[in-house]
Amino acid sequence: MEKTPNLNEVAKLAGVSIMTVSRVINNSGKVSEKTKQKVLDAIKEIDYQPNMIARSLARKKTNILGLVIYSEEGVHPTFYNEIMNGVQSGASELGYDLLIFAQNDEQSYRNRIIRSSLVDGVIFMGIHVNEDDIRSVHEKGFPYVFVGKREVKGIEPYYISPNYIEGTKVATNYLIEQGHQKIGFIGQSKKIAPDYDKFLGYKQGLKEHGITYNEKLVSEQSQSQADGYNAMKEMLKHKPTAVMLNNTYTTLGAITAIKEEGLVIPDDISVIGFDDNQELNQQFNDFIGLDLTSLQIPKLELGKQAAKLTISLVEGNEHPKANYLDLVFLQKNSCQKL
Amino acid sequence: MEKTPNLNEVAKLAGVSIMTVSRVINNSGKVSEKTKQKVLDAIKEIDYQPNMIARSLARKKTNILGLVIYSEEGVHPTFYNEIMNGVQSGASELGYDLLIFAQNDEQSYRNRIIRSSLVDGVIFMGIHVNEDDIRSVHEKGFPYVFVGKREVKGIEPYYISPNYIEGTKVATNYLIEQGHQKIGFIGQSKKIAPDYDKFLGYKQGLKEHGITYNEKLVSEQSQSQADGYNAMKEMLKHKPTAVMLNNTYTTLGAITAIKEEGLVIPDDISVIGFDDNQELNQQFNDFIGLDLTSLQIPKLELGKQAAKLTISLVEGNEHPKANYLDLVFLQKNSCQKL
């Protein structure tokens, strides 16, 4: 490895002081057009690139964001990866790099994050978060944003979350406007916050149209294909004309059950899915031969917004603690007007 | 944001010089047990954490690895994300952080990477790589590793790749040992290097057992479910007793075709899949009700090895240019002894 050139060498070559070179690089202060050219030429000649580390030390700012992913066994679900891509992209757009913190153990990151001066701000992501980390970061006034709605005892944390309630309400309204009254909902889980919010939106939609809530048309089972299959089997006894599902897996199971009963989508029953995984969903659509109408989480955008919000906080701006991003309602052909 | 403490403040509090503190932190040089305790106490008291930026500048080493992902439209296929997780994990194990470079345009990274002194080494990943970047990094002697076999004109690059040839050879041998002679292969593509390697392994397996290659049992179509479906339909006319597939999508299509013909897996035909996406595959297995025997790319491990190899190069060790990682042959129940 050859030594990388520094300001001194550029200055010497251009016949000016390092400060002039620095000014040219940063477009700051006044530099005459003539010397500016000399400097630019010198920079090009020796292929000079500013040393980010030295710059960071002097500026006390690294232009690096940290992304902390709390995951199990070192494997991050696809879901997080897509958001991560968005974070990277959003950070990049504003001239920030992204540093990944992730480990299988539940180690605390707070010291490395806040004290080491390596990152200017941090984004938290994952279910099994170390809440002490967030609390600590929060109390130190260190810029951070959490992806996903979050309650942390004792503080009111910054977060950006998909607006599940609003999303399912929109979808429910859509079904109702298509003439549906007996609308099923699979995946009402009190344990999983997003799933419960989806349920709330569904309920609100019904309420706004004066449709009485029928608990026979709601199932708590929410995780696997088997859950969706069983829930749908049971629910079909009560003849819903439409059904909303909480994720890709339950959707698959439910569709299997519907087909087994000899029903056709959307002729006999309308279906709205909830797509947590676009690639998976795409492939299933191909396989099932069905273009599912669904609510989509704009994961890339979610990540981007998280990055931009964090950067805005880094730069000293004020923001509300709770931030929401609309879901995308994708109307395909699994719903029918009654 | 409160000011973070530095060596000076620890030293003052402990009543020693900053050098003693530095020695305690780095476990270098001789420090008496007594002063060591004083220093440790002081560190704990003010919650001191070394400033990584200052350390990096002084050491001329950041302990940060860069990961460059060349992708399209800012979206990285799941495949890369899993490898990325491995890279992060591997780097972390050896005390390195990971910085992500990724953008939708085909921008060159070489200057930022090599010259800015931000990262000690770099890992490249993706199809549409900017070859000039690699060449430049290579020629400067900057530590790097490419994930996936790579040919770059003019140089012999460092890479670590799944051993596709060996993998499919093992799988082919397995089928032959189970008594199969008419073994089909779907996905021989000259355009996609890994797919062609898979084909080569298949061919070698046949050759080792003196089975003549029958091109009626080989299909070039290799990308989509439709490809797999069509290829299988055609191939079934020649009555293979077993078939190997090149990826999850063609597998799905092929299985559909097999079922349509009224054949049962594994009773009528044995199937070996190639799993590029574990989550997808898992879900399909559930759906199809079939535990597919398949070749798996150990993506997490691939990423880890890439990180460790890069770090080893950073630390001045010698390594061969070409490095291979064995595929995992997962024997489930889609194959039958003849």
Next chain:
DNA sequence: TTGTATGCGTTATCAT
């Protein structure tokens, strides 16, 4: 065993 001086490459401050 401990401390002092110097440098890492840049930016900020204050001169000129």
Next chain:
DNA sequence: ATGATAACGCATACAA
């Protein structure tokens, strides 16, 4: 418009 000098926080070399 340009330059000299002092930070930035730590590590290395050299003293004591």
